[in-house]
Amino acid sequence: xxxxxxxxxxxxxxxxxxxxxxxxxxxxxxxxxxxxxxxxxxxxxxxxxxxxxxxxxxxxxxxxxxxxxxxxxxxxxxxxxxxxxxxxxxxxxxxxxxxxxxxxxxxxxxxxxx
Amino acid sequence: xxxxxxxxxxxxxxxxxxxxxxxxxxxxxxxxxxxxxxxxxxxxxxxxxxxxxxxxxxxxxxxxxxxxxxxxxxxxxxxxxxxxxxxxxxxxxxxxxxxxxxxxxxxxxxxxx
Numbered sequence: 213x214x215x216x217x218x219x220x221x222x223x224x225x226x227x228x229x230x231x232x233x234x235x236x237x238x239x240x241x242x243x244x245x246x247x248x249x250x251x252x253x254x255x256x257x258x259x260x261x262x263x264x265x266x267x268x269x270x271x272x273x274x275x276x277x278x279x280x281x282x283x284x285x286x287x288x289x290x291x292x293x294x295x296x297x298x299x300x301x302x303x304x305x306x307x308x309x310x311x312x313x314x315x316x317x318x319x320x321x322x323x324x325x326x
Numbered sequence: 327x328x329x330x331x332x333x334x335x336x337x338x339x340x341x342x343x344x345x346x347x348x349x350x351x352x353x354x355x356x357x358x359x360x361x362x363x364x365x366x367x368x369x370x371x372x373x374x375x376x377x378x379x380x381x382x383x384x385x386x387x388x389x390x391x392x393x394x395x396x397x398x399x400x401x402x403x404x405x406x407x408x409x410x411x412x413x414x415x416x417x418x419x420x421x422x423x424x425x426x427x428x429x430x431x432x433x434x435x436x437x438x439x
């Protein structure tokens with residue numbers, strides 16, 4: 213079974229609008245961390261936001277927020293007020309417990325339209 | 327500025343050649359990883375290491391080996407490159423512990439002819 217599932221290969225959003233990128237995960241470990249990364253066309257992977265499984269509140273970092281629904285095992289990324297520079301691939305990832313492995317989804321390509 | 331540095335951004339090799347991809351991090355991280363990225367497949371883990379001289383197989387280790395002789399350096403080796411190893415290779419590092427994110431290098435795009 214896939215550890216991380218991203219079901220949206222591509223998304224479009226109008227500039228200044230908000231967009232939600234979906235991510236579901238699969239784990240039986242009560243302790244885990246969820247991450248989102250951005251990969252622009254230049255190729256570097258940029259860490260955006262982190263959510264721990266025991267965190268009571270949804271994580272936020274500037275225009276990025278993580279909509280964490282533990283019972284549904286979802287960790288959707290919300291980008292508010294989209295900018296042209298947000299056009300990129302976005303990857304959801306999970307790290308289980310104190311394990312050393314990170315599991316990545318297949319990514320969502322976001323295009324921001326002027 | 328903390329960094330993960332990969333030795334080559336672009337490489338072109340011939341089938342059967344031995345290929346070394348080097349990765350160095352300056353953050354004193356315990357964990358280091360090699361991923362392969364292909365369109366539609368996301369990032370797939372090849373090998374990782376949590377200590378000097380230690381290595382663990384990831385999801386797709388076949389055709390690859392690794393070396394970690396020093397804490398800061400993690401090398402990926404293709405003993406005999408094949409065309410299906412044409413890909414983007416990403417090195418990453420992290421601290422031990424559940425909240426440590428991965429820090430990535432800029433990637434090495436390998437083409438095997």
